[in-house]
Amino acid sequence: MLARFSFDPFDWLTRPTLRNRPMPDQAPDQANEKQLAAAAAVQELADGMVVGLGSGSTSALAIRAIGAAVKGGLDILGIPTSVASEQLARELGIPLTTLDEHPAVDLTIDGADRFNDSLDLIKGGGGALLREKVVAAASKRFIVITDASKHANPLGGFPVPVEVIPFGVQPVLQRFTDLNLNPVIRQTAAGVPFITDENNLIVDLQIAAVPDPTKLAEQLVTPGVVEHGLFIGLADEVLMGVGGGVQRFTAS
């Protein structure tokens, strides 16, 4: 029988769900950095665009700014990457569409849990990585918005989420344990497994650093895994709020 729990330095992450996740305590600077990055990304929108709407607290700020722009006359269609983002976009009156109607997305704006100088990302802290990756991969341009705490070389300092079908979770846990990846099934505040918008489980790999994201991504491909939170070669730019401004990282 696999041990399901060990010391969890990311305990806050494993408890709440995306839908009811309280914002972890964040310094005013961090909140301001997120706001600056979100506002800068929204400047890139233009009439007629199909826009991927990311998930998480930074994306929510961008969605709010998009909602205000739409009220002011901006003519776009949004494709949300989670149920939570869809609810927020609807509340704000942002017209929505689907990948069935628009399989090519002009621009997606989404947050990240970590990024490195190569613009490899760890995503899925909110459990929305599957839809996020589908939308990012369908996008002509993918802009990531973060505060300064998300920049990490090597990539790491945050668990790598993996979305797994419930039927296959035990063999997947066994494989990841054999690879010394310290897998833990994500739990909600109520102590039951977190269920994604696609009705799967999230297994968080509690590893300190990901010096070779491509190698780890290859190791994660095994039956039962639907997708993982390593976004490699997808981001075109990261807009990182830092201090009172925005630092722009571009893919080389």
Ligand SMILES: O=C(CO)[C@H](O)[C@H](O)COP(=O)(O)O
């Ligand atoms: O990948 C994500 C959700 O699945 C989020 O983009 C990521 O967790 C960043 O969230 P926040 O902006 O709240 O820090």
